[in-house]
Amino acid sequence: MTDLPPADFRERITRSFGRQRAMGLIGAQLTRVEHGTVEIELPFDEKLTQQHGFLHAGVISAALDSACGYAAYTVIDADASILTIEFKVNLMSPGRGDWFLFRGEVTKPGSNIIVADGRAYSITDGPAKLIASMTGTMMVVRGRQDVAG
Template identity: 75%
Template sequence: MGFARGAVALKVDSEPYDFRARARESFGRQAAMRTIGAELTRVEQGTVEIELPFDAKLTQQHGLLHAGIISAALDAAGTYAAYSVIDPDASLLTIEFKVNLLSPGRGERFLFRGEVTKPGTTIIVSDGRAYAVKPDGPAKLIASMTGTMMVVRGREGIEG
């Protein structure tokens, strides 16, 4: 992918910048992710993973993980992956995404991986994959997403 690895890989005005700490702090403020029980489990430059345990309160009428929950977690994974490639005075807003639901959301846990596809100074594109995890077999791909984020600077109420 071509991104530098390490907790202080980005430099802003010659000072190290800890994108991992920033992503974790920002994720901690996400009431939606807290409400569904999602946890940020991996933060690398250009890649983020979020995990979610199965909870019957998050299902649709057939007992499968709801498409809205899958979409929200994939959006967060892609956006936080993008957070890892922007400077600390910028923030992000999702402006578009497309989700493909590939298989029923049936598992004990779910993994949502977001990866930056195309970094940029104004627009960033990321791709995401959602997996259902069962104890008796390999993880199963259940959804994919492509998302577009707008880099925001200097806008009141939108920071970090």
């Protein structure tokens, strides 16, 4: 990561997240935005489960992708944007809990390509439980009107 975060990245990410209808549809909330790290939280909802009652892998993947993408967004210039070009998810435990936390962290910043790692946790009465991890590759996009902020 660069030594200095881009100006106003928190405001830009908050505005962008508000326009992301997929995260709104599932009830996800942006809860932490720091230089190189973003967290998204999601309450359990039966409408987001698979046939066994666990949080669906697609929902987990989508939230991790957003957390990693926005983590990458914290280290780019204000006139650029981010698009995911690849990710891999490891599902390590069933998505069972009252709340879910998705944390994305920049692993390798770059001017064109950024790598971020994500972790998904289920939260109940006890300690948070790691349920999934992601490694994602993000492309920095500049000068495209259809992919702005």
